[in-house]
Amino acid sequence: MKILHRSHDRNSLIPAFSLFGTLLALHGAVHAVAAERADILITGGTVITMDQDRRVLDNGAIAIVGKRIAAVGTAAELRARFRAGQVIDARRKVVMPGLIDGHGHAGHELLKTLAADSDKWDWIVERIYAHGSTPDFWKADAMLAGLERLKFGVTSSVNFFGGGDNVYRVDDPKYG
Ligand SMILES: [Zn+2]
Numbered sequence: 001m002k003i004l005h006r007s008h009d010r011n012s013l014i015p016a017f018s019l020f021g022t023l024l025a026l027h028g029a030v031h032a033v034a035a036e037r038a039d040i041l042i043t044g045g046t047v048i049t050m051d052q053d054r055r056v057l058d059n060g061a062i063a064i065v066g067k068r069i070a071a072v073g074t075a076a077e078l079r080a081r082f083r084a085g086q087v088i089d090a091r092r093k094v095v096m097p098g099l100i101d102g103h104g105h106a107g108h109e110l111l112k113t114l115a116a117d118s119d120k121w122d123w124i125v126e127r128i129y130a131h132g133s134t135p136d137f138w139k140a141d142a143m144l145a146g147l148e149r150l151k152f153g154v155t156s157s158v159n160f161f162g163g164g165d166n167v168y169r170v171d172d173p174k175y176g
Pocket of ligand 1: 103105
């Protein structure tokens with residue numbers, strides 16, 4: 001009786017395994033067809049979404065297609081959904097939207113805090129900015145401002161020439 005029963009079980013396992021194999025093959029085929037193409041997949045970072053629910057995703061991911069963000073989700077979700085041309089490992093990093101710096105003073109990039117602890121600071125910057133500077137000074141200042149902002153995650157900013165009560169120079173766009 002036991003032998004017969006075993007034999008019966010063995011026979012019924014064969015179609016069961018073939019069905020399982022077919023399902024696996026179908027599952028693979030469905031995944032191969034459904035995978036979307038992304039140019040870049042940034043994975044593994046802590047993603048600060050700034051979406052309406054203010055989600056912060058540990059081990060998150062961002063898929064980029066062309067110049068647009070195609071999807072934001074967990075690394076597991078997006079790895080399953082996308083096949084990416086480039087994968088950027090963002091583990092131990094924060095991935096967040098660019099910051100906006102709405103208050104920058106032209107000239108301060110190069111001078112930094114030079115003489116900031118002096119009571120003659122206003123007089124010094126007035127001399128340099130309004131009388132002792134050249135267009136190259138302002139160009140270098142603007143370029144340094146741009147590079148430093150990118151380094152700190154700022155993607156939009158404004159710089160204006162001016163400060164205090166009397167140090168302004170707006171007589172030419174090159175000072176803007
Ligand atoms: Zn200010």
